[in-house]
Amino acid sequence: MAGYNLEGIEAAPLKDDVDIVIPTIRSLDFLEQWRPFLQHYHLIIVQDGDPSIKIKVPEGYDYELYNRNDINRILGPRANCISYKDGGCRCFGFMVSKKKYIYTIDDDCFVAKDPSGKEINVIAQHIKNLETPSTPHYFNTLYDPFREGTDFVRGYPFSLREGVQTAISHGLWLNIPDYDAPTQLVKPRERNTRYVDAVMTIPKGVLYPMCGMNLAFNRELVGPAMYFGLMGEGQPISRYDDMWAGWAAKVVCDHLGFGVKTGLPYLWHSKASNPFVNLKKEHKGLHWQEDMVPFFQNLRLSKESDTAAKCYMELSKMTKEKLTKVDPYFEKLADAMVTWIEAWEELNPPVKNEASEELNPPVKKTQSDGEDVKAKG
Numbered sequence: 001m002a003g004y005n006l007e008g009i010e011a012a013p014l015k016d017d018v019d020i021v022i023p024t025i026r027s028l029d030f031l032e033q034w035r036p037f038l039q040h041y042h043l044i045i046v047q048d049g050d051p052s053i054k055i056k057v058p059e060g061y062d063y064e065l066y067n068r069n070d071i072n073r074i075l076g077p078r079a080n081c082i083s084y085k086d087g088g089c090r091c092f093g094f095m096v097s098k099k100k101y102i103y104t105i106d107d108d109c110f111v112a113k114d115p116s117g118k119e120i121n122v123i124a125q126h127i128k129n130l131e132t133p134s135t136p137h138y139f140n141t142l143y144d145p146f147r148e149g150t151d152f153v154r155g156y157p158f159s160l161r162e163g164v165q166t167a168i169s170h171g172l173w174l175n176i177p178d179y180d181a182p183t184q185l186v187k188p189r190e191r192n193t194r195y196v197d198a199v200m201t202i203p204k205g206v207l208y209p210m211c212g213m214n215l216a217f218n219r220e221l222v223g224p225a226m227y228f229g230l231m232g233e234g235q236p237i238s239r240y241d242d243m244w245a246g247w248a249a250k251v252v253c254d255h256l257g258f259g260v261k262t263g264l265p266y267l268w269h270s271k272a273s274n275p276f277v278n279l280k281k282e283h284k285g286l287h288w289q290e291d292m293v294p295f296f297q298n299l300r301l302s303k304e305s306d307t308a309a310k311c312y313m314e315l316s317k318m319t320k321e322k323l324t325k326v327d328p329y330f331e332k333l334a335d336a337m338v339t340w341i342e343a344w345e346e347l348n349p350p351v352k353n354e355a356s357e358e359l360n361p362p363v364k365k366t367q368s369d370g371e372d373v374k375a376k377g
């Protein structure tokens with residue numbers, strides 16, 4: 001029986017192994033509704049926009065909060081690889097975390113209910129997805145064979161049934177779907193009311209449009225490849241942060257033999273960002289994706305790239321070589337990819353073995369006004 005019995009998973013699974021990363025340019029009131037599911041976890045809040053604005057974090061949450069001044073102080077000149085005025089700033093939270101798993105959620109997302117009316121524990125489902133294998137080499141027509149009550153179907157080779165480690169778990173959204181601006185403009189009242197009770201592995205060699213609003217991943221396997229690009233103010237493109245990370249991370253997962261799943265859990269996405277503003281932000285991406293997607297589909301990473309960081313450095317070179325002809329922006333992005341890896345490796349030095357001297361002390365995290373960032377609650 002392939003099933004891993006995770007049905008009994010408690011309300012706050014692996015709470016010491018997960019950081020919740022939230023980018024915000026507005027308010028964190030949405031966390032009130034998430035208390036039953038998120039209050040046991042540590043939050044990393046990345047405050048975008050004007051750092052002089054004080055963000056209020058609801059009482060009872062344990063968190064660290066970083067604004068632009070903190071990012072500049074911690075990364076120095078390398079801070080220029082972190083987007084400003086774009087949700088892509090969230091990846092700074094991925095970098096400063098020390099946990100195995102990351103869950104990232106947007107601040108306009110709320111608890112959804114499944115068809116039985118039960119509130120969905122997104123973290124529990126994402127952990128199940130990440131803790132059970134993926135099947136990228138051969139599609140199981142009964143979807144996730146590791147769920148209770150399902151299995152591999154007839155004709156599924158036993159040599160492939162062990163599956164591979166899962167690196168990314170991509171959740172979905174009821175109510176406002178993640179549409180691009182043109183689609184939002186022609187279908188302003190469309191709402192996603194369809195709850196599909198399935199989790200499936202995205203086959204090896206197939207890309208997908210990764211949305212950052214309900215996303216979990218194994219930081220140890222694929223963290224360095226989860227760079228949300230250089231977007232927002234001062235850049236010709238925005239709102240392609242999660243797309244860039246999704247394409248890059250998928251080719252890295254395929255190369256390193258890790259799996260990516262999509263489907264459950266659902267959350268309730270409440271806010272339709274303004275489609276006219278979005279069109280202005282993303283219109284170059286609508287053109288460039290016709291070149292970016294084939295670029296990722298056709299590239300082959302070398303066997304020397306045997307870690308996510310090495311893969312990403314190779315990807316940076318390929319981006320510069322192959323995409324700069326589309327627009328000079330990609331040369332700047334390629335350089336920012338290198339800066340990202342340098343910053344990642346500075347904040348996450350390789351773990352020394354027991355025999356060697358004391359591990360590097362973790363990066364001292366203080367808020368820009370000088371007081372220590374303390375676990376608040």
Ligand SMILES: O=c1ccn([C@@H]2O[C@H](COP(=O)(O)OP(=O)(O)O[C@H]3O[C@@H](CO)[C@H](O)[C@H]3O)[C@@H](O)[C@H]2O)c(=O)[nH]1
Nearest residue numbers: 023024025026048085086087106107108212213239273
């Ligand atoms: O300048 C900004 C804009 C937004 N944020 C934070 O990012 C997330 C997503 O913002 P929003 O909900 O307004 O965007 P959507 O169109 O609904 O979401 C899609 O765009 C992607 C972000 O590019 C997102 O992942 C998709 O689902 C919120 O938390 C904002 O507060 C920001 O930090 N800076």
Ligand SMILES: [Mn+2]
Nearest residue numbers: 106108271273
């Ligand atoms: Mn939103």
